Amino acid sequence: xxxxxxxxxxxxxxxxxxxxxxxxxxxxxxxxxxxxxxxxxxxxxxxxxxxxxxxxxxxxxxxxxxxxxxxxxxxxxxxxxxxxxxxxxxxxxxxxxxxxxxxxxxxxxxxxxxxxxxxxxxxxxxxxxxxxxxxxxxxxxxxxxxxxxxxxxxxxxxxxxxxxxxxxxxxxxxxxxxxxxxxxxxxxxxxxxxxxxxxxxxxxxxxxxxxxxxxxxxxxxxxxxxxxxxxxxxxx
Amino acid sequence: xxxxxxxxxxxxxxxxxxxxxxxxxxxxxxxxxxxxxxxxxxxxxxxxxxxxxxxxxxxxxxxxxxxxxxxxxxxxxxxxxxxxxxxxxxxxxxxxxxxxxxxxxxxxxxxxxxxxxxxxxxxxxxxxxxxxxxxxxxxxxxxxxxxxxxxxxxxxxxxxxxxxxxxxxxxxxxxxxxxxxxxxxxxxxxxxxxxxxxxxxxxxxxxxxxxxxxxxxxxxxxxxxxxxxxxxxxxx
Numbered sequence: 001x002x003x004x005x006x007x008x009x010x011x012x013x014x015x016x017x018x019x020x021x022x023x024x025x026x027x028x029x030x031x032x033x034x035x036x037x038x039x040x041x042x043x044x045x046x047x048x049x050x051x052x053x054x055x056x057x058x059x060x061x062x063x064x065x066x067x068x069x070x071x072x073x074x075x076x077x078x079x080x081x082x083x084x085x086x087x088x089x090x091x092x093x094x095x096x097x098x099x100x101x102x103x104x105x106x107x108x109x110x111x112x113x114x115x116x117x118x119x120x121x122x123x124x125x126x127x128x129x130x131x132x133x134x135x136x137x138x139x140x141x142x143x144x145x146x147x148x149x150x151x152x153x154x155x156x157x158x159x160x161x162x163x164x165x166x167x168x169x170x171x172x173x174x175x176x177x178x179x180x181x182x183x184x185x186x187x188x189x190x191x192x193x194x195x196x197x198x199x200x201x202x203x204x205x206x207x208x209x210x211x212x213x214x215x216x217x218x219x220x221x222x223x224x225x226x227x228x229x230x231x232x233x234x235x236x
Numbered sequence: 237x238x239x240x241x242x243x244x245x246x247x248x249x250x251x252x253x254x255x256x257x258x259x260x261x262x263x264x265x266x267x268x269x270x271x272x273x274x275x276x277x278x279x280x281x282x283x284x285x286x287x288x289x290x291x292x293x294x295x296x297x298x299x300x301x302x303x304x305x306x307x308x309x310x311x312x313x314x315x316x317x318x319x320x321x322x323x324x325x326x327x328x329x330x331x332x333x334x335x336x337x338x339x340x341x342x343x344x345x346x347x348x349x350x351x352x353x354x355x356x357x358x359x360x361x362x363x364x365x366x367x368x369x370x371x372x373x374x375x376x377x378x379x380x381x382x383x384x385x386x387x388x389x390x391x392x393x394x395x396x397x398x399x400x401x402x403x404x405x406x407x408x409x410x411x412x413x414x415x416x417x418x419x420x421x422x423x424x425x426x427x428x429x430x431x432x433x434x435x436x437x438x439x440x441x442x443x444x445x446x447x448x449x450x451x452x453x454x455x456x457x458x459x460x461x462x463x464x465x466x467x468x469x470x471x472x
Contacts, residue, residue, distance in 0.1 A: 015287075019311050040430075041327055041343070045290035047283035050320075051251075054281035054290055056327040056347050075255050084286075091277055091292040093432070098457065101383040102371045103393070107276070111292050135338045139428075146423055147337040157339070175440045187382055188447050188454055189440040192375075194276075196329070199429035204411045211424050218424055221334065 015115055016168040026169040029064065035112045035169055036061050039090035040138065040196075044068060046079055046086050053079075059088075060133030061164070066114065067121070067130040069159045077158045080118040086162060088114045093194050099176035100187040106172065108191060114167040118160040130159045141220040198224045251351055252404040262405040265300065271348045271405055272297050275326035276374065276432075280304060282315055282322050289315075295324075296369030297400070302350065303357070303366040305395045313394045316354040322398060324350045329430050335412035336423040342408065344427060350403040354396040366395045377456040434460045 009027040018025030026032070036042075042059045045052060055076050060067045066088065070077045080086060095108035121127045128149070135143045149157070176189050201217050210216065245263040254261030262268070272278075272295075281290045291312050296303045302324065306313045316322060331344035357363045364385070371379045385393070412425050437453050446452065 020306070040332075041329055041345070043279040043281075043290050043292075043325055043327070045279075045281040045288040045323070047286055047288045050283055050286070051351075052281040052283045052288055052321060052323040054279050054323045054325040054349065056279075056325060056345070058343060070256070085288060087281070087288040087290045089279055089290040089292060091279070093277055095438075096276075096374055096434075096460075098375070098378065099382070101385070101389075102367060102379060103383075103385050103389040105371055105374060105378075105382075107294060107374075109277070109292070113290065115287075131338060135341055138332050138341060138343075139334070142334065142341075143338060146335070146341075147339075147418060147421060149337070149339050153337075153339040175438075175442075182383060183442055184444070185383060186444070186447065188452050188457065189443060190453075190457075191438045191440075192457060192460055193435035193438065194432055195435065196430055197433040198332075199431065202331075202411075202427045202429065204425040204427075206411075206419055207425060208420070208422070211422065216424050217426075221424065221426075221428055224332075224428055 011165065011167040013166050016113065016166055018168055018170055024170045024172055026171060027167070029164065031169045032112050032114075032164060032167050033061065035092060035110045036066065036090055036164070037137070039092055042068070042088050042090045044076065044080070044086060044088050046076070046084055048079055058134060058138070060130060060137040062129055062133050064164045066162045066164055067133060067159055068118070068162070069130065069134060069157055074158065077160060080160050081120040081158065083117050083119065086116055086118050088162060094173070095194050096192040097172075097176050098189055098192060100178045100182040100185045100189050104176055104178050106176065108172050108174070110169065110171045112167055112169050114162065114164060116162045116166055118162045121159040121161050124154070127154065127159050130161070131157065139220050139224060141218070145218060247401065247403040249402050252349065252402055254404055254406055260406045260408055262407060263403070265400065267405045268348050268350075268400060268403050269297065271328060271346045272302065272326055272400070273373070275328055278304070278324050278326045280312065280316070280322060280324050282312070282320055284315055294370060294374070296366060296373040298365055298369045300400045301397045302400055303369060303395055303397050304354070305366065305370060305393055310394065313396060316396050317356040317394065319353050319355065322352055322354050324398060330409070331430050332428040333412050334425055334428060336414045336418040336421045336425050340412055340414050342412065344408050344410070346405065346407045348403055348405050350398065350400060352398045352402055354398045357395040357397050360390070363390065363395050366397070367393070375456050375460060377454070381454060
């Protein structure tokens with residue numbers, strides 16, 4: 001799928017259309033991709049004989065493909081490679097919305113719900129690109145700092161791809177929306193912004209002496225919070 | 237279900253048993269409840285005609301019942317009230333695990349996967365208790381600060397309960413585990429801790445003048461981060 005800014009709603013289908021509060025629904029590839037790129041964990045849903053499973057896992061994106069991976073023995077991945085339907089969801093929590101009534105409490109969030117069938121990636125070039133995407137997704141620049149996968153690791157890692165072609169984003173921003181009569185109540189109302197922050201890096205105790213000093217922490221690790229936040233717009 | 241500390245593994249079934257890296261699996265009610273209490277958003281999975289859906293939503297817990305809610309017209313809740321199988325997952329991300337090889341990169345996390353059938357709560361007493369739990373789950377103390385639900389709001393809110401009786405927690409903590417030969421590589425390795433932090437409260441622009449001052453922010457809102465973090469153990 002080639003996506004240009006002129007296209008809109010290209011990911012909208014009967015299945016992805018947001019039914020509850022339709023004004024919060026978005027179907028543009030760029031909106032969806034931005035949320036996927038900011039998240040770190042997705043929740044993968046699939047059903048076996050009607051029994052649903054929802055499993056959290058890491059992921060990566062290359063253009064209009066989303067990749068997940070794991071050990072070849074993974075129950076989830078073995079089920080998915082058979083080509084069953086998947087629903088993959090990423091949710092970013094941006095704030096607690098504190099209204100004047102219990103009823104109108106809410107959250108500010110950005111979420112993506114992606115539908116499709118996952119397929120095993122067998123091409124070595126695509127598989128390596130996907131593994132690179134997983135690592136770069138966590139911390140940009142990391143791939144070139146670490147030992148690349150060897151043949152055995154490539155062989156024992158199952159990579160699945162899911163096309164980003166049927167998806168929706170749902171976004172809530174802004175203050176609480178109270179009942180008109182409640183605005184006069186003596187209740188503090190507003191938004192408590194939430195964001196994922198990193199603490200100080202914790203060096204592995206088995207680092208060589210030359211690496212076990214603060215200056216040895218790579219810049220992309222040291223500056224993670226800053227760079228991560230810089231990628232965000234502020235959605236409150 | 238009456239749970240005493242002497243009981244262990246009481247939530248373990250064939251379905252909940254953690255297959256990948258079994259040592260990370262936990263089946264004690266107290267472990268599961270603690271993770272549920274710290275999370276803010278769950279991902280609810282269900283299947284309709286084999287098509288899985290994974291929807292993020294808020295929740296609350298009262299003893300060994302987990303509650304979700306929404307508008308009576310919600311597609312998800314209408315599907316769930318019919319008694320279909322549900323898988324509900326809560327994931328807390330605690331850190332990025334940066335290994336010496338791309339292959340051993342990981343995340344520190346605590347997750348709960350809960351299976352069961354959701355049932356509509358019709359008893360007014362239980363329904364009100366569930367609504368209280370939703371509000372208190374977001375910020376303890378909030379319920380008594382706001383206008384309680386009126387009869388119309390109660391009637392148009394669908395509340396579903398899911399017993400916490402078949403579940404597993406999966407927890408990863410600690411440093412990267414690298415291949416023995418990789419420990420000599422000149423690669424910085426360690427953990428970058430992650431946590432959800434709150435920013436300064438943003439007052440609703442429609443607050444009365446007397447409430448639109450910093451001192452009017454309730455203590456439970458002002459001290460949210462502190463109290464939220466105090467509820468956490470440090471899992472890195």
